[in-house]
Amino acid sequence: MDYRRVGRSGLTVSRLGLGTMTWGTAVDSYEANDQLTTFLDAGGTLIDTAPIYGDGACEELLGGLLGKTGVRDDIVLAGKAGFVRRRGQVVKDGSRRTLLDQLDLSLSQLGTDHLDLWQIHTPDPDVPLEETLAALEHAVRTGRTRYVGISNFTGWQTGIAHTWLAGRPEGVGLISNQVEYSLVNRDPEDEVVPAAGHLGMGLLAWSPLGRGVLSGKYRGGVPSDSRAASPAWEEFVGAYLTPGKAAVVEALARASEGLGVTIAHVALAWLVERPQVAAAIVGARTTIQLQENLASEDLTLPPEIVQALDDVSQAAR
Numbered sequence: 001m002d003y004r005r006v007g008r009s010g011l012t013v014s015r016l017g018l019g020t021m022t023w024g025t026a027v028d029s030y031e032a033n034d035q036l037t038t039f040l041d042a043g044g045t046l047i048d049t050a051p052i053y054g055d056g057a058c059e060e061l062l063g064g065l066l067g068k069t070g071v072r073d074d075i076v077l078a079g080k081a082g083f084v085r086r087r088g089q090v091v092k093d094g095s096r097r098t099l100l101d102q103l104d105l106s107l108s109q110l111g112t113d114h115l116d117l118w119q120i121h122t123p124d125p126d127v128p129l130e131e132t133l134a135a136l137e138h139a140v141r142t143g144r145t146r147y148v149g150i151s152n153f154t155g156w157q158t159g160i161a162h163t164w165l166a167g168r169p170e171g172v173g174l175i176s177n178q179v180e181y182s183l184v185n186r187d188p189e190d191e192v193v194p195a196a197g198h199l200g201m202g203l204l205a206w207s208p209l210g211r212g213v214l215s216g217k218y219r220g221g222v223p224s225d226s227r228a229a230s231p232a233w234e235e236f237v238g239a240y241l242t243p244g245k246a247a248v249v250e251a252l253a254r255a256s257e258g259l260g261v262t263i264a265h266v267a268l269a270w271l272v273e274r275p276q277v278a279a280a281i282v283g284a285r286t287t288i289q290l291q292e293n294l295a296s297e298d299l300t301l302p303p304e305i306v307q308a309l310d311d312v313s314q315a316a317r
Contacts, residue, residue: 001014001015001016001042001043001044001045001294001297002297004202004278004279005202005278006147006149006175006176006202006204006278006279007176007200007201007202007276008175009147009175009202011076011116011147011175012045012076013045013046013076013279014076015272015278015279016044016046016268016272016293016294016297017044017046017048017282018035018036018039018046018048018281018282018290019048019206019281019282019283020032020047020054020058021050021053022053022054023049023054023058023061024053024054024060025055026285027285029061029065031287032061032062033065035287035290038290038294039294042297044294045075045076046076046281047062047075048078048178048204048206049062049077049078049110050079050083050106051079051105051106051109052083052085052090052121055085059079059106060109062110063110063111064111066111067111075116076116076117077110078115078116078118079106079115079119080119080121080151080178081099081102081103081106081119081120081121082094082098082099082102082132083121084098092122092124092126094120094123094124094126094129094131095124095127096131096132096135100138103115103118103144103145104144107144113143114144114145114146115144116145117146117147117148117149117175117176118136118144118147120132120135120149120150120153122151123150123153123154123157129160129161129164130164136148136165136174137168140170141172148165148174148175149175149176149177149178150176151177151178151204152179153192154191155191155195158174158177158192158201159199161174162201175201176201176202176204177192177195177201177203178204178205178206178281179203179204179205180206180207181203181205181206181207181274182207182208182210182214182271183214183252183267183270183271184210184213184248184313184316185207185210186313186317187317188203193274193276196276197275201276202279203276203277204280204281205279207281208267208268208280208282209267209268209293210240210245211237211239212237213245213249214263214264215263215264215267216249216252216253216262216263216264218241218249219249219253242316244315244317247312247315247316248309248312248313248316251308251313252309255305255309258305259299259305261296262296264296265293265295265296266296266299266301266305266309268280268293268296268299270306270309273306282294
């Protein structure tokens with residue numbers, strides 16, 4: 001596994017991170033244990049989580065596994081706060097009260113006294129940004145996290161947030177922005193990537209396989225056991241099941257055939273070499289899927305393939 005600094009910070013992470021969004025729901029404790037072992041054995045260090053994941057069951061499950069394996073000091077534990085479930089609905093809440101309550105809950109369930117990276121999960125337009133950012137500052141000052149970042153912030157929001165925090169007496173700097181980024185979603189390149197480069201921040205890419213589309217599983221239609229076949233996920237995945245995005249998948253397929261690797265390998269290898277990307281967060285339903293994704297670490301794409309993928313994915317935007 002290769003390792004990188006997150007932006008200009010001193011934090012080093014594996015360039016493939018382990019996503020845990022479905023732990024506690026689609027991924028049970030036995031499968032989660034296998035995935036964690038597989039990830040650590042491959043040299044992975046970055047584990048991304050949130051109290052909302054797994055319908056609230058993820059972090060207690062992850063904390064139990066970390067306690068059993070005794071690997072807390074060997075990993076980079078990245079948490080989030082800002083999404084909460086109320087009256088059966090998931091809503092944004094960037095208030096100081098909710099953010100710090102969620103942080104304390106995460107620490108308790110994960111069985112640790114600090115996170116390595118704590119991120120605001122999403123901007124909340126109903127709460128002053130200064131109040132949200134002050135919670136990050138407080139968390140660093142009280143030792144509950146070592147570094148802080150943001151998630152799903154636009155370029156201008158990133159600039160304002162970084163400037164406000166860096167100008168405070170505490171001088172707490174944002175080191176990362178976690179955004180959706182893949183060959184079928186290159187929107188971050190318009191504003192977020194330039195902002196991160198200027199401010200010295202790293203990017204953590206979520207859904208690096210384009211909500212599963214870049215695995216190639218939808219080339220022949222929608223499998224009955226896929227997320228796109230589920231009413232809860234149909235719209236989410238369907239946004240990328242368009243003719244333009246299909247052309248990107250076919251270009252990946254041609255490249256993968258020539259290189260003798262999987263379609264997903266090519267998609268991940270392209271992404272981790274993009275400017276400012278510190279890590280791609282890969283989640284998997286099974287350990288076999290995770291093993292396949294981690295194997296992309298052995299692949300370096302020839303420049304001509306990178307250029308071809310750049311061209312076809314730009315045309316599909």
